[in-house]
Amino acid sequence: MPTDNHHALSDPGVFLNQVAHDVNIIGQLGSVPTILQTVAHTTGMRFTAVARVTETTWTACAVHDLIDFGLKPGGELVLESTICNEIRQHHQPVVFGHASAHPIFSQHHTPKQYGIESYISIPIFRLDGEFFGTLCAIDPLPANLDDPNIVKTLELFAKLIAAEIDVQERLERSASALLDAQETAKLREQFIAVLGHDLRSPLSAIQISADLLQTMEPTARAERVINHIQRSCDRMTEMVRNILDFARGRLGGGIPVALKVQGNLADALQHVIAEVQGSHPHRDIRVAMAIDHPVTVDAGRLAQLLANLLNNAVAHGAVDQPVSVAACCDGQGFELSVTNGGVPIAAEKLARLFQPFSREADAAPKPGLGLGLYIASEVAKAHQGTLGVSSTEAGTRFVFRMPLSPA
Template identity: 45%
Template sequence: METDELKANDVALVQSIASVPTIMRVIAESTGLRFVCVARVTESSWTTCAVLDGLGYNLAPGDELVLSSTLCDAVRTRQTAIIIDSVAASDLYRDHPTPKQYGFDSYFSIPLYWQDGQFFGTLCGLDPEPNTLASQKVRDSLQLYAELISLQLETGKRMIATEGALLAERETAELREQFIAVLGHDLRTPLASIVNGAELIKLMSPGNKASKVAERVARSGHRIGGLVDDLMDFTRGRLGGGIPLAMVSTAALGTQLAHAVAELESGHPGRRIHSEIDLQCELVCDPKRLTQLLSNLLVNALIHGDASQPIHVTAHCRDGKLLIAVANRGQPIAPATLERLFHPFWRGNQSNPGAAGLGLGLYIASQIARSHKGELSVSSTEAGTVFTFSMALPS
């Protein structure tokens, strides 16, 4: 059943076709008709979709006429065009009520169709003065214009459907990310209680079996906390807020980076991390976020690098830039994989038993770099894989 919403959609569809005003203007100029329009015609209604009105009928897109008062209903039922040079000279239409009601002498109405052959409406025009419309040349031209609009109707319909699907997908993605953000926020309170409880048990029962269980619980809690933090950073970036920064002027970044290296090295016994951190410069940055960037790069190297080879960390201020690099040995990364390394939820070789996680570490590192107006790049050859963060120093 036809609804006001469906009518409005059809009017909007015709309005979205850029060629329709041009077609109507060309028809008016070539035929002498001062009123040309595209109408949506159904078994119950006649609705203006686009109009060129030089006669002062004051019809606008969306306006309706009584269907029975038009000749377009006959075009719909007969599926054939009506073209009249002069109503006064026509035995068929001389006494018809429609020309008298609307005051026209020359008239045409050509059917418009959807691609599946269903009737859409009409391309029609009229004028109080007689005009030469019934010649084969004019008929062919009018038919060509009608076919062109019919083709554009289908193209526009597909485009609107595609845009609607994209909008629905975008809204779904935003709702999903908002849900993740709320869930991550609400997990923090019970998670903090679990970790604090585990730490308290360790203090109350040092050295016994309960203490060891509590230690495992605390480690798991901290790991979950890290995953929640990653999710929160991810959703902030995807929802348009970007990675939040607390920019300060500092000369202590090197100390914090060195602490992150030592912490990860102690957490991975047997792995060697060689660091060369020399930051004798004043920086304007978020030290906590840049330390997080380095930690994410180091974790990636620990997971995917050759465990028998050391990882090299360097941090320097050179040539007006802050440079932080993490290099590891191992199999070179394939070019196709390199292109996706900084994508969210990309985990590369999932057969690696140490690669468990959300696959957000490198993505978040790249977003931290971007928030600092810096760049995070990667190169991978037989000699090794190197991730490099660079940021301009304040002048």
């Protein structure tokens, strides 16, 4: 027997949104007003409607009202006061033309409560068999509904409405898929533009430096040029690594990790901090570490996560305020945080912070591909951990948490 569990969602908010969505779907069907007028003409009844009926609600989706019954699309009746609630359970049409003279419905609460004499209601089933609601008509006056063709006609209308609902939803899904494809194309274009711009500078530096090396003796100046080449190569290596990690994450495989028990995790983290401090000698980086338990991690990936967070804090934090790094663990888990001062991040930007290429279109140019925070979040997921962010007047704080021994 068909059921109506397709939209029986556990979250009440999601459930109500689904009902509102169904009302909106019916409102977009151009045939429904004509169907309701035709039902009124065929039955001689002056109020017709399409109702969405669930286990808890009766909601009008479309209405043709010539008796001022008072219902508008989106309006609700108490479910238990309706005959549609009974139809939801037994899935059969209900028809009577003169309630007060009917052996059953003369005593039924619904005709008495709403002052109706004639009534017809046909169940609407989705194409997959799910119960959607009813196509119904009522009138305070009696009506001649003895002609069996009336029920057959309304059943055909109910099937037509069900078919159009499915067509409309397929159109919506197609539109959503098209929007996703457009967003993907935009993302790809941004990626190519940023990649081309950011790789051009270090490659140019390497080419010029290599040309210079060919014309000079090994001197102090040559040593400086060689160091410059090394830094540019390191920068390109980091970009390539980020590109590969981004590709793994976007293709669904996730960033690979090699989990091992680390008894000296603090040393690996201190090494990252020293490297960033060396690149930014004028920034105040404060460190507090209390790692009292061995942690099962990929130390290299965790170092990458910290480097991305710390470089982000140095790049975007206020230069006159310190950057703080804290790491600690207890018997349950490990926590690593990076905090910087500066102007709070707006809520709408905060929600997009871990998306790739999340830089604003008018943001000042900065080195890198804009993948650091995205990759940090993927590293967190690979450790069965979480990476969160909060931003207030007191500062912006990123917090990574994970179990001591991920499965």
